[in-house]
Amino acid sequence: MKTLKxxxxxxxxxxxxxxxxxxxxxxxxxxxxxxxxFTTAQAAHDAALTLAGDTLMFEGSNAIYIGLRLTKRLTIIxxxxxxxxxxxxxxxxxxxxxxxxxxxxxxxxxxxxxINFIGNGINVGTSNITISRNYSIGTLYVGLDPQxxxxxxxxxxxxxxxxxxxxxxxxxPINTGILVSNNFIGTLDFxxxxxxxxxxxxxxNGANSLRAFNTLFANNIQTNPAATFQAASSNNTFNxxxxxxxxxxxxxxxIGANNQTNVLMTNVFTVPPDGNVETSFQLKSPGxxxxxxxxxxxxxxxxxxxxxxxxxxxxxxxxxxxNVPATGSNTNPLNISIKAKSRN
Numbered sequence: 001m002k003t004l005k006x007x008x009x010x011x012x013x014x015x016x017x018x019x020x021x022x023x024x025x026x027x028x029x030x031x032x033x034x035x036x037x038f039t040t041a042q043a044a045h046d047a048a049l050t051l052a053g054d055t056l057m058f059e060g061s062n063a064i065y066i067g068l069r070l071t072k073r074l075t076i077i078x079x080x081x082x083x084x085x086x087x088x089x090x091x092x093x094x095x096x097x098x099x100x101x102x103x104x105x106x107x108x109x110x111x112x113x114x115i116n117f118i119g120n121g122i123n124v125g126t127s128n129i130t131i132s133r134n135y136s137i138g139t140l141y142v143g144l145d146p147q148x149x150x151x152x153x154x155x156x157x158x159x160x161x162x163x164x165x166x167x168x169x170x171x172x173p174i175n176t177g178i179l180v181s182n183n184f185i186g187t188l189d190f191x192x193x194x195x196x197x198x199x200x201x202x203x204x205n206g207a208n209s210l211r212a213f214n215t216l217f218a219n220n221i222q223t224n225p226a227a228t229f230q231a232a233s234s235n236n237t238f239n240x241x242x243x244x245x246x247x248x249x250x251x252x253x254x255i256g257a258n259n260q261t262n263v264l265m266t267n268v269f270t271v272p273p274d275g276n277v278e279t280s281f282q283l284k285s286p287g288x289x290x291x292x293x294x295x296x297x298x299x300x301x302x303x304x305x306x307x308x309x310x311x312x313x314x315x316x317x318x319x320x321x322x323n324v325p326a327t328g329s330n331t332n333p334l335n336i337s338i339k340a341k342s343r344n
Contacts, residue, residue: 041068060094070107078114114314133312143170200304
């Protein structure tokens with residue numbers, strides 16, 4: 001007899017399949033008693049049946065999934081995080097925790113979303129990678145495969161993640177087409193070979209912990225009054241950013257306009273910003289972040305064309321409510337109620 005939890009997971013997969021009709025979806029669950037396709041991340045990837053273009057669906061579990069090295073084009077999807085904090089997320093409030101991911105050669109055009117990395121890192125060692133709607137990424141290296149070398153990468157999208165502790169590009173290769181938007185980020189360290197766009201992020205860099213070259217900073221909010229760029233940073237453009245000090249004041253080879261400096265964050269956010277609470281970065285209205293972005297929109301991670309999504313909910317349908325009677329019969333059939341929601 002199927003348990004309610006098993007039924008729920010089956011319904012979740014049923015809804016998601018409608019979005020991926022052309023590729024297979026493989027269930028990954030390391031929980032005891034769950035009949036999934038795979039119990040470990042690497043086994044799911046390495047299986048001969050798992051082909052380029054398939055999806056690995058990581059289901060919520062109290063056990064941590066060991067890290068994953070990708071050499072195939074795959075879509076990695078978890079259930080999101082902070083699931084009990086926001087309405088209509090998932091009916092099962094447990095997230096999927098992974099001990100890090102490396103995108104290696106062969107995994108071009110792969111993506112990951114909805115995962116709790118529990119402070120472990122992501123290594124991007126190839127091009128055309130999307131990292132979105134994840135939580136607690138320790139260090140995100142762009143241009144590194146730790147098993148071999150630094151890599152020349154391009155077209156990397158890093159979007160809508162909450163708490164990237166360190167975002168770093170490596171030094172030897174040329175990293176181009178790096179778009180970083182609508183994230184909450186700690187330290188930012190870009191090498192001089194990197195060209196990037198940083199749009200609508202919240203930054204908390206400390207003293208001398210921010211370095212960038214050839215980068216456009218627009219519509220970002222820097223919350224730390226002690227934040228400073230490293231002296232070598234150059235050839236950046238600062239437009240329409242908000243900072244708790246004068247960090248975005250153009251000087252030397254750095255140019256830009258319409259930045260708000262020495263701003264009190266109480267005039268920007270509804271509550272004091274808290275790195276453990278995603279809703280603390282929602283803008284006060286009226287406030288200094290409203291309608292002050294480069295395009296006339298809002299600054300910060302909830303503004304722009306790809307606003308931050310609470311709980312990192314993946315862009316596939318999710319079952320957030322179900323009601324399954326404990327018993328039924330031929331004369332008293334089971335009346336099952338399910339509610340699902342899809343997010344862009």
